[in-house]
Amino acid sequence: MGQYDALYNRGEKRIAELQKITPVKSTPLQQKLEQHGISRRDFMTWTAKVTTMLSLPLSFSPLVAQAAEIADRVPLIWLHMAECTGCSESLIRADTPSIDAVIFDHISLEYHETLMAASGWQAEENLEHALEAYKGGYVLAVEGAIPTANNGHFLTVGCKGHTGLDIIHHAAEGAAAIVSVGTCAAFGGVQAASPNPTEAKGVGEVIHKPVVNLGGCPPSEKNIVGTLMYFIMFGKLPALDMYNRPKWAYGARVHDNCERRGRFDAGEFVEKFGDQGAKDGYCLYKVGCKGPYTYNNCPTERFNHHTSWPVLAGHGCIGCSEPNFWDAMADFEKPLGRRDIHSLDMTADMIGTAILGVTAVGIGAHAVAGVFAKDVEDK
Template structure:
């Protein structure tokens, strides 16, 4: 049996195992989607999109559709630590229901402070009961950094005044999988910026279990749902990079597939916001874009139902899915100093490697040629008209 056949067989076995678990919903996912105005055709297109996004052959599309139908059989517990709730907000704020958000609704969400009606003692009891009832089965999702200074006393929650540190470590013990949602949960985020008086850390630094980091400020809904669907279908963690991010989502730099990449190679840079280059969609590197050092799929998945993303809207990437981005990626609207570039990214494209790592301008080899030709034109040497 080759690798493809083995993976396919594993997915089939997983679906069989899920089908034997009790369902938490009275209506099927098809009924739920139909009631929200989503046709089956759109559901299959969504499954095909998830398959492609995870870099799997199209033969897996029916399997993802089947796995989604049983999404309610895996309980979710979503905890909030030190954060702004922006990851949850961005996920639920859309002008119309998306299949991503509806799939998430269909999953058995046992605890989520922002979305549930319960509060106080009742909410805390719901959490305790979910951790006991579904021990070993639930997926734990954590949003926000975890303060650790003074034994976690910088973050207390609930009527018993428990620390966030104690809550997340207890919840992690019996979780089938743990996902850090957003950069704060993955790496500490802005809470961990120097001098970090609260001792904020990413979840994987305070628990002993394996953690999947899904960073971004916020991460796209596709990255959240895609990570969930991978675990739902295969029951295992996806291939991860050295920062425990799924490679299918964070395997390429923003720079690799940026719509302005051609302008970078041609040496066409925005010199100031609002200039002619900005109006023509030129490269934003000189305005502080951190795309060459940031690993994420924003350029392909985008935000607001795939409509746009920061660079498409005219502002450079700020590197929010990288560790310690608040300290290492600043200033926000200026290129990184060359001595930092060497430490942050030693795999910059061969095109422009020397100048990108040795100067503040970051103009590639093709850019040098372009600038030389432009200057030559100004002296009347050559006409490209």
């Protein structure tokens, strides 16, 4: 428990420092929660869930609660690059705001082009003011890939005609932490798909500072808010995998926690969409599910107030949280078979893709053996 004691002490000191800062929001978090019909009990249940999600002991729940209540002391600047705004939509589009959405609303959001009223020259001035006023202390969240071809001019934005490449370099310079929200910002996403004429890249490839990658198209709102909570609590980045993704969110394969995993082990597969197996909730591996090669917490956290996720809804995982997924995981409705898998191995971060290729073959063989066993059983 020594490491947890040290981390808890760090969290206490960090929160004590933040509490000395004048609150940005005039309405306390608890009052905001009550306005949305969220009780104190609901909030404390949320803190326990977030604590567990972050792979921390439940004794850290009070720290999570305090971090949420003083979240408005940490400035957040959110930039949009080459993207569809789907990651922001994942967080804010809800008929009834979730606690995560209320927490995000409570954060000192200094700049977000989708949510702010300002535009044109006023928007430019707001961004420049925020970058200067909070230099060295703000969290920079980036949504979207960074086009780099032709000196970045494939993405030219704002009334001053700055390129996305210029903006990201300038904004990253004074950031205390940088979070790439979504696969486009993390790895280039669909913008970087072959032949990639704009030479779109992830944020981490164009700047020379540590970056947290929240893969997913879009990522779960819990992964976004959880990462922000971790930084607010401890003033540092969480433990990351070899692709700079938080291990607490991307430490297990989708396949490992899938509700259809038992069907896979039993050799019960959907052969084509709409067949009886599909109606009975059989495994979607044969119709292209990439869950065995994808690291994310979609099965446990889900989307839309924990309502559902693609596999539960009837379509296989497309591996959207993995690097180069648009090219590496296609065709999305056919199994990968013997193709190389550019992902992590469950045993160690440094295992090479050669072994992962063998893993893919093993999964395919397991599927065939399972079906054969079932055929014999049926006879």
